[in-house]
Amino acid sequence: MGKKLRVGVIGVGGIGRIHISSYQKTGEVEVVAVSDASLNKVKQVEKEFGIPRGYKDPEEMLEKENLDAVSICTPNFLHASQSILSLDKGCHVLLEKPMATNTREAREIVKKAKESGKVLMMGMTWRFMSSYSYLKRLAQQGEFGDIYYAQGKWLRRRGVPGMGGWFTTKKMSGGGPLVDIGVHALDCLLWIMDFPRPERVSGFAFQRFGFRAGDGGWPPPVTRDEQDIKTRVFDVEDLAGGIIHFSGGKVAILEASWALNLESANGISLAGDRGGATAPPVKIYRERNGVQETIIPEIPEGETYVEEVKEFLRCIKEGKEPSANAEKGYEVLRILEAIYTSSREKREVQL
Numbered sequence: 351m352g353k354k355l356r357v358g359v360i361g362v363g364g365i366g367r368i369h370i371s372s373y374q375k376t377g378e379v380e381v382v383a384v385s386d387a388s389l390n391k392v393k394q395v396e397k398e399f400g401i402p403r404g405y406k407d408p409e410e411m412l413e414k415e416n417l418d419a420v421s422i423c424t425p426n427f428l429h430a431s432q433s434i435l436s437l438d439k440g441c442h443v444l445l446e447k448p449m450a451t452n453t454r455e456a457r458e459i460v461k462k463a464k465e466s467g468k469v470l471m472m473g474m475t476w477r478f479m480s481s482y483s484y485l486k487r488l489a490q491q492g493e494f495g496d497i498y499y500a501q502g503k504w505l506r507r508r509g510v511p512g513m514g515g516w517f518t519t520k521k522m523s524g525g526g527p528l529v530d531i532g533v534h535a536l537d538c539l540l541w542i543m544d545f546p547r548p549e550r551v552s553g554f555a556f557q558r559f560g561f562r563a564g565d566g567g568w569p570p571p572v573t574r575d576e577q578d579i580k581t582r583v584f585d586v587e588d589l590a591g592g593i594i595h596f597s598g599g600k601v602a603i604l605e606a607s608w609a610l611n612l613e614s615a616n617g618i619s620l621a622g623d624r625g626g627a628t629a630p631p632v633k634i635y636r637e638r639n640g641v642q643e644t645i646i647p648e649i650p651e652g653e654t655y656v657e658e659v660k661e662f663l664r665c666i667k668e669g670k671e672p673s674a675n676a677e678k679g680y681e682v683l684r685i686l687e688a689i690y691t692s693s694r695e696k697r698e699v700q701l
């Protein structure tokens with residue numbers, strides 16, 4: 351067995367800690383350092399996960415630690431500068447979603463990832479959920495035929511993350527539930543459909559709750575501290591979505607909310623000319639011998655984040671391009687941005 355890769359994690363709030371524990375569970379790498387703007391969190395995480403060294407400044411960590419790879423788990427407005435810096439320092443990057451707060455920044459990341467020759471993988475977590483990876487396999491085997499209609503949603507009845515902090519501040523997050531959780535549903539649909547070329551988008555966005563929705567409980571309270579960004583701003587939507595038209599006439603409908611007076615729901619529906627599916631839980635709709643069948647496969651639960659980091663490590667070791675690469679991160683963000691533009695300008699947006 352070769353030497354273990356040296357990994358660092360930038361941002362150890364809610365999700366950064368899950369990256370650390372997932373890396374540790376693989377047994378394939380050593381998380382040698384972390385950095386976070388809050389030294390409090392750095393100290394806590396060092397202790398909890400047995401991390402040798404911690405830094406306040408990610409640049410100092412990158413200078414001193416000779417890392418092979420980093421996870422970037424900071425607020426969205428830091429994704430572009432920190433991933434470009436990390437690639438410049440010769441690190442492979444696992445970048446949390448959404449890629450950036452806008453496509454201009456995302457393009458810079460795509461450019462740098464290409465020039466660097468390093469792996470840049472987006473943290474598109476739904477791809478590693480066992481229900482969706484199963485559907486992807488079925489789609490590849492032709493089970494659904496040509497998927498021409500799809501729906502994806504993540505609706506929370508209540509569930510605003512980081513109320514009054516970076517999540518709810520447009521210039522720091524890039525948007526509300528659409529870019530925060532709708533991003534997973536859209537990426538997952540596009541991935542299973544093999545990224546059809548988007549042509550035009552019609553979108554909508556509402557803000558009917560704002561602070562009235564209350565705190566949604568994410569990031570987990572134990573991971574918060576007094577140094578967290580506090581803006582007391584809520585200038586993003588709490589419901590958004592759109593209809594996306596692709597080449598060949600295919601259509602996808604997307605919905606995402608942090609606050610909505612409806613039952614919480616998340617998942618995807620796929621309809622092809624040979625079969626269809628909904629998930630989770632996975633149900634397959636098909637026809638055999640002139641009879642319609644509904645199949646409910648028993649799919650074992652997996653460890654989603656462990657699968658995600660394992661794929662990142664496989665790409666590094668085998669010199670393989672991740673399927674959720676920088677271009678795909680950009681493509682997803684381009685559609686989400688078009689939904690906002692369409693909603694704001696009350697028109698269909700051509701892509």
Ligand SMILES: NC(=O)c1ccc[n+]([C@@H]2O[C@H](COP(=O)([O-])OP(=O)(O)OC[C@H]3O[C@@H](n4cnc5c(N)ncnc54)[C@H](O)[C@@H]3O)[C@@H](O)[C@H]2O)c1
Nearest residue numbers: 361362363364365386387388423424425426446447475569
């Ligand atoms: N893939 C998923 O399932 C998933 C889930 C949750 C969050 N996320 C994404 O992960 C990222 C982080 O989200 P979170 O929920 O952990 O937020 P969080 O606020 O809990 O964590 C962000 C951390 O970054 C730190 N930070 C702020 N500025 C910094 C800087 N300049 N340098 C270093 N650290 C800095 C903060 O102190 C905080 O600890 C976001 O992009 C979010 O969209 C992904």
